[in-house]
Amino acid sequence: SLNGRTALVTGSTQGIGLAIAEALACAGAQVVLHGIEAAEQGQAVAARLQEQTGARCAYVQADLADETAAAGLVAAAAAALAPIDILVNNAGIQHTCPIAEFPAARWNAILAINLSSAFHTMKAALPGMRARGWGRIVNIASVHGLVASVNKSAYLAAKHGLVGLSKGVALETAAEGITVNCICPGWTDTALIQPQIEARAAAFGGDRQAGIRELLREKQPNLTLLPPSHIGEVAVFLCGPAAAGITGVALPVDGGWTAQ
C-alpha cells in the first residue's frame, strides 16, 4: 500500500494522468493533481477524486511550457499537500507533420512540455526524496521513446530523450532508495490521439471505428486501444514494494507494438 505517501502527477485532470492519479489514490497515496486549467476547474477534479477514493487530493496549476513554472511545480505541490514522495511526469502534447513543414514553435513546445519539464520536476523533487531515503519517479514516455513512426520528429526526440534522461537519473539515485522508470504506452484511449484517429477516419468517409482499426492494424498487435486505467495500475506497481529493484527501465505497455 502507498499509505502515507504523497504523489504529484503532471497533466492529471484527464486521460492517462487522471487514471494514474486515481490508481495511486486507490492504493492509499494522497495526490496532487496538476494541469493548465484554472484553479476552480482543477480543484473540482481533485474534490471528485477525494470523494471517490477517500484520499486527500489537491490541485496545482502550472504551464509546463514555462521553464520557471516547471521548476516551481514540485514546491507548489508540496505546499498544497505535503513533500512529494512519488513524482509522475505525464503531461505531454503531440503534433504530427513531416519535418519539412514542422513549425519550430511546435518543436519547442513539445520539447519543453514532454521532456524539459521532467528535468525540472525531477531536479526539484530529488533533494527531498534523498533526505527521506525513499522516492519513486515514473515518467510517461511512449512506444515512440523506443521506436519511430513517420511525421513525429519532435515527439520522438522528446520521448527518446525522456527514456535516456530517466536511465541517467536512475543511475544517479540507484543506491538511495529511489527508482526512476518509464512507462511506454502504445495507442491509449485519450484525447491526445483524437486528431490522428480523425485523420484516419477521413479516409473511410469519417468512420471513426474504421480509423481506429486502421491505426491499430498498422502497429498494435492486440488490436485494442489500451484503457488509461491499465497504465495507472502499472504505475502503482512501479511505486510498490515489489518494484524496489526495478530502476532505469522503459516498460512497454503496448499490446505487442515493440515486439515486432
Ligand code: NAD
Ligand atoms: P491528454 O491530452 O488527455 O493528456 C495530456 C495532459 O497534458 C493534459 O492533462 C494536459 O492538460 C497536459 N498538458 C498539455 N499541455 C500542457 C502544458 N503546457 N503544461 C502543463 N500540462 C500540459 O493525453 P494522454 O494520452 O493522457 O497523454 C498523457 C501522456 O501519455 C503524454 O505524455 C503522452 O505523450 C503519453 N502517451 C499517450 C499515448 C496515447 O496513445 N494516448 C501513447 C503513449 C504515450
